[in-house]
Amino acid sequence: MSAAQVVHDVTVGDYTDPATVFAFAERCDVVTFDHEHVPPALLTDLQSRGVLVRPGPEALVHAQDKVVMRTRLAAHGIPVPTFEVVATPEALVAFADRARSAKGASTGWPVIAKTSRGGYDGKGVWKIDDPSTAEEPFTNLAPGVQILAEEYIPFTRELSALVARSSSGQAVAYPVSESVQADGICVETTTPAPGLTEEQATACQRMALEIARDLEVTGILAVELMQRADGTVVVNELAMRPHNTGHWSIDGAVTSQFENHLRAVLDLPLGDPAARAPWTVMRNVLGGTRTDLVEGLRHVLARDPGLKVQLYGKDVVPGRKVGHVTAVGDDLDEVRRRARHGASELRSES
Amino acid sequence: MSAAQVVHDVTVGDYTDPATVFAFAERCDVVTFDHEHVPPALLTDLQSRGVLVRPGPEALVHAQDKVVMRTRLAAHGIPVPTFEVVATPEALVAFADRARSAKGASTGWPVIAKTSRGGYDGKGVWKIDDPSTAEEPFTNLAPGVQILAEEYIPFTRELSALVARSSSGQAVAYPVSESVQADGICVETTTPAPGLTEEQATACQRMALEIARDLEVTGILAVELMQRADGTVVVNELAMRPHNTGHWSIDGAVTSQFENHLRAVLDLPLGDPAARAPWTVMRNVLGGTRTDLVEGLRHVLARDPGLKVQLYGKDVVPGRKVGHVTAVGDDLDEVRRRARHGASELRSES
Numbered sequence: 103m104s105a106a107q108v109v110h111d112v113t114v115g116d117y118t119d120p121a122t123v124f125a126f127a128e129r130c131d132v133v134t135f136d137h138e139h140v141p142p143a144l145l146t147d148l149q150s151r152g153v154l155v156r157p158g159p160e161a162l163v164h165a166q167d168k169v170v171m172r173t174r175l176a177a178h179g180i181p182v183p184t185f186e187v188v189a190t191p192e193a194l195v196a197f198a199d200r201a202r203s204a205k206g207a208s209t210g211w212p213v214i215a216k217t218s219r220g221g222y223d224g225k226g227v228w229k230i231d232d233p234s235t236a237e238e239p240f241t242n243l244a245p246g247v248q249i250l251a252e253e254y255i256p257f258t259r260e261l262s263a264l265v266a267r268s269s270s271g272q273a274v275a276y277p278v279s280e281s282v283q284a285d286g287i288c289v290e291t292t293t294p295a296p297g298l299t300e301e302q303a304t305a306c307q308r309m310a311l312e313i314a315r316d317l318e319v320t321g322i323l324a325v326e327l328m329q330r331a332d333g334t335v336v337v338n339e340l341a342m343r344p345h346n347t348g349h350w351s352i353d354g355a356v357t358s359q360f361e362n363h364l365r366a367v368l369d370l371p372l373g374d375p376a377a378r379a380p381w382t383v384m385r386n387v388l389g390g391t392r393t394d395l396v397e398g399l400r401h402v403l404a405r406d407p408g409l410k411v412q413l414y415g416k417d418v419v420p421g422r423k424v425g426h427v428t429a430v431g432d433d434l435d436e437v438r439r440r441a442r443h444g445a446s447e448l449r450s451e452s
Numbered sequence: 453m454s455a456a457q458v459v460h461d462v463t464v465g466d467y468t469d470p471a472t473v474f475a476f477a478e479r480c481d482v483v484t485f486d487h488e489h490v491p492p493a494l495l496t497d498l499q500s501r502g503v504l505v506r507p508g509p510e511a512l513v514h515a516q517d518k519v520v521m522r523t524r525l526a527a528h529g530i531p532v533p534t535f536e537v538v539a540t541p542e543a544l545v546a547f548a549d550r551a552r553s554a555k556g557a558s559t560g561w562p563v564i565a566k567t568s569r570g571g572y573d574g575k576g577v578w579k580i581d582d583p584s585t586a587e588e589p590f591t592n593l594a595p596g597v598q599i600l601a602e603e604y605i606p607f608t609r610e611l612s613a614l615v616a617r618s619s620s621g622q623a624v625a626y627p628v629s630e631s632v633q634a635d636g637i638c639v640e641t642t643t644p645a646p647g648l649t650e651e652q653a654t655a656c657q658r659m660a661l662e663i664a665r666d667l668e669v670t671g672i673l674a675v676e677l678m679q680r681a682d683g684t685v686v687v688n689e690l691a692m693r694p695h696n697t698g699h700w701s702i703d704g705a706v707t708s709q710f711e712n713h714l715r716a717v718l719d720l721p722l723g724d725p726a727a728r729a730p731w732t733v734m735r736n737v738l739g740g741t742r743t744d745l746v747e748g749l750r751h752v753l754a755r756d757p758g759l760k761v762q763l764y765g766k767d768v769v770p771g772r773k774v775g776h777v778t779a780v781g782d783d784l785d786e787v788r789r790r791a792r793h794g795a796s797e798l799r800s801e802s
Binding site: 106107108109110112274356357365370371372373374376378399400403404407408 | 722
């Protein structure tokens, strides 16, 4: 709903209702997405009516369904955690028991359980430490949703490899970002990821480009990666839309992920994804004790005339993403300090 | 009308019609402008009804009426051309004759004649070379409009000093730009102005800040300057709104003139006006032989992934400003070449 505040021509309606979506799409040259939750059958139907859907449902399903995604990436030789669809808590326990031997560890616990569909911002993901909590993921399971059991990856940090790919196949890779999560929500990104060697960065970018090509993605593809202490990476999630880990690009890259998403969807040549400064830190503004952000804004803008503030015009609810700030510059410590100060002052933490 | 294509809440109506303007302003916390042509009496009326008008009519009149502006600046010691309001062609000739002795030249010709109000993009300005054409400015003169005779300044180039000033008096100065005009229309700006010494640049910025303070401008003030061969400058025009000579700031400055105009009008602290790269060249896209700009856009984007293209969504009419392109970089020749190529390819000149 944030975009609706600043866009001239808006249709507000239920994206799962075929009549609403068809009436909207009829007037469009091409249809794209801001989230992954539009039902695939509806999109296939749109396509059969001659509507250009980008990314297409065949690609998008890999961002909608984690079982489909893991299966496809594994078949393609892309590193993913060991995984299995489990139908019962007992099967989840059995998976953990088998994982022990595969890992050569004294125990297969913890394991990760995830819903195949519908999760976001940490919702639909459980870290299961022992059999006593194995029933949790199966409680209140929506129809058609499966539970995926996954090897727990002892990652030291998360990375995001963001690429844009046009429908005719041109693709560009953004610098790889480090992403910091808290309670399953992205709170900060640093671009480029500090300490990542050029070789590692290139490998991440190549992997993301390969996935985009293999799945025939149109638009932005964000590949969220878990990096182990030895530097190796495993794919965690895919998103096929402008992504929180790419918000730095609005004020930090030559071409933002939003512009490149649109160029890709419209099959226009893609813009330069390079960073404009040595370091860019994006910090999410999560709802805090302030409900009116203007007072905080006044302080932040006065203290740091170079900080870029993006507020989404949403009602402030504690923990909700209501905006982000971006700092760019030559000195990472200073850039990070500025971004953190700006975000915490806006939500009134200080 | 370009903004109306991308803004959610738009009222389309005649800005000279009191009922339309009052009904619109009633719903606003503050009212500002994209051009100078709203009648001053209407703005004063708005103010007396309690509407915040920024810049206020007392300031804005200096961008609306060249006689008021020249008189005020001259009284304040700001360098302006010698000028006089002339009521007849004969008075214009007499002004030129007197100008001769003042200049110590063999002739006072040419002189410049301008309408006091309503001119833009070269309209309402005449270079009068001799008495035979002195009648031209007086033909079809609108009621209430005066003719201003001015000393012809043999300038070598035009500069633009852009500042933003908030209603509580905070002000920032953008780097000074060189502006190139053709047929009275700005076609290109280079920022910073090449060859301008730091001393000269600071003097221009100080002058613009002084004018903004003296006239109590709120928002962007663009001071268009004529620079003589000896480096001295004379004020040509004032504009109190985001200005063509500041369009480079959208893609070339830390904070664009549009953002700073809004911050100023809302009395928020102003953003950093610094350039993001050593050189920024903005080139206007004037309507040419192409009526559909998309084909040109495809070529331009493919050839130069770092070029920023802003198209206004206007119908293409030969000579009309329908967009602009901005190139930034370290090498001025290269940056200028890129901007010129992009603009001419879009209008299909090449």
